[in-house]
Amino acid sequence: MPFNLRGDDVCQPTPPTPLPNPYWVAFSPSVARLIDVELGVDGLPKDPAWLDVLAGNQLNAGEHTFLNPISTVYSGHQFGSWAGQLGDGRAILLGDINHLELQLKGAGRTHYSRMGDGRAVLRSSIREFLCSEAMHALGIPTSRALAIVGSKQGVRRETMETAAVCSRVAPSFIRVGHFEHFASLQNIVRLQELADLLIAEFYPECRAKKDPYLNLFKEISARNAKLVAQWQSVGFCHGVMNSDNISALGLTIDYGPFGFLDHFEIDHICNHSDHGGRYAYHRQPQIMHWNMACLASAMLPLLELDHSAEDSQNLLRSTLEEFPVIYVTEWQQIFRSKLGLQSKGDGDTGLIEHLLQAMNDSRVDFTNFFRSLSDVKKNSKPTEIFLRNEFVDRENIDQWFADYINRLQSETSSDEARKGLMDQVNPKYILRNHLAQVAIEKAQQDDFTEVERLHQILMNPFDEQEAFEHYSKPPPVDMHRIAVSCSS
Structure with a gap:
């Protein structure tokens, strides 16, 4: 399997704890195909043993037998403070299929559960299932x-x-x-094994470089810089960007108190446990940069194998300074696409920032505004654009629309072609908290049809799906503020 480090200082054998009388709540056939799970006509696994495997009740189904389930140790910074040893407190790695790791979240206590029970609840499981698949459909790692x-x-x-x-x-x-853990113990052997594993499996281009470990850090940092730019572009708030929740592959992982923006608030806090607003929407790029600094500190001993301490620090510091440049470049490109701009213009950043400030001031629905923006034509008159009615300061937004139309007129694409491109990057459907809450409440009454319906809608976020038009609407007033916390 990809995680092939072994030893009780790295991982612990962790048989799942059986779950009594299990039943299917949700299933993703597209993911099943990735790991060669044969499906029946009902879209569920043909072999009924998969239900017990995914419940943690047995370790074999079909041609697959999982001989060595494990949980792994790691450390990290939580809300900016060093938390020391953590680890997979409720996640158990069953094994590897087709170079993909299959992990159970909520299958009982592990060696790293501390005071926890190792279980997950239906509510949080539905949220993670739906959001994982929704993010994939949006094209976000x-x-x-x-x-x-x-x-x-x-x-x-x-x-x-x-x-x-x-x-x-x-x-x-x-x-x-994982890097922070071994660095904190000054275990250079394990630190090097971890880095070598990543290079061998996921970053092979680093092997031939002059400084493989420096280039590994550079690639991990670049992936996460681009990832957070993608989050910002769809109004996604992770909610708990602790360093132990940040992927070394630049993936979105560990869905907990996340949320998509409805009415745009640049300083929106989706996690009600985040009292200081550390992980607010507008701070996510800064926090990801901070997490990359934590990674740089953890990887410093690896560079010191070939360089002096001072040179190692300078190399990492210089590479770390590339993060905001990569982020801004990606952010600008994505938001140009959201505005339907194919060329680069000197005033584009100002145009984007002016719009976002106006949206913040009027609490405009983030997703619906960008989706509807594709209807603006090159010959539109600002005062006749229906979207202006979403803004309190009409004079300000009229000026923005005038600047936007002027910018569109410098483009060569037709209105029709631009609309087609914009509708491929501006989703109509996102996992709004109120939609998830409705699905959760029905599931708690043993009705899983809404989970499945929402799953299908979110797997096609850029399509019109006229039969489900109401799923694109903002939440009703009484569901504007659904609280989610780290237990979510």
Whole structure:
């Protein structure tokens, strides 16, 4: 399997804890095909043993037998403070299929559960399943979700809830925290083994470079810079960007108190446990940069194998300074595409920032505004554009539309061609919190049809899907502020 480091200082054998009377809550056939799970006519696994495997009740189904389930150790910074040793507290790595790791989240206690029960609840499992698949459909790098298996077993969180296991898939779940752990112990051997594993499996181009470990850091940092730019472009807030939740492959992982923006607030905080707003929407790029600094610190001993301490620090510092440049370049390019601009213009950044400030001031719906913007024509008159009615300061937005139309007129593409391109990058459907909440409440009453319906809608976020038009609407007033926390 990709995570082939072994030893009790790295991982612990972790057989899943059986889940009584399991049943299917949700299933993703597209993910099943990635790992060669044969499907029946109902879209579920042909071999019924998969239900028990994904519940944690047995370790073989079809041609697959998982001999060595493990949980791994890592450390990290949580809300900016060093938390020391952490680890897979409720995640168990079953094994590898087609170079993809299959992991169960919520399958019982592990060696790293500390005071936790190792379980996940139905509510959080539905949110992770839907968001993982929604992000994939949006074209954003992410872990995938194979299934949710539920049970009537009780689990206490703020209240009594029922247990569920979410099975998730990724090329690797290695994270910044793995590097931090071995660096904190000054275990250079393990640190080097971890870096070598990543280079061999995922960053082979680094092997031939003069400084393989410096280039590994550079590539990880670049991937995460581009990732957070993509988050910003769809209004996604991760909610808990602790260093142990940041992927070494530049994937979105560990879905907890996430949220997509409805009404645009540049300083929106989606996690009600984040009292200081550390992980607010507008701070996500800065925090990702900070996390890359944590990674740089952890990888410093690797550079010191070939360089002096001072030179190693300078090399990493210089590379770390590339992060904001990569982020801004990616952010500008994505938002140009959202505006339908194919060429680069000197005033584009100002045009984008002016719009976002106006949207923030008037709390305009982020997703619907950009989706509707494709209807603006090169010969439109600002005062006749219906979107202006979403803004309180009409004079200000009229000026923006005038500048935007003027910019469109410098482009060579037709209105029709531009609309086609814009509708491929501006989604109509996102996982709004109120939609997830409705699906959760129905599932808690043993009705899983809304989870499946929402799953299907979100897998085609750029299509019109006229039968589901109401799923694109902003939340009703009484559902504007659905609280999510780290237990979510």
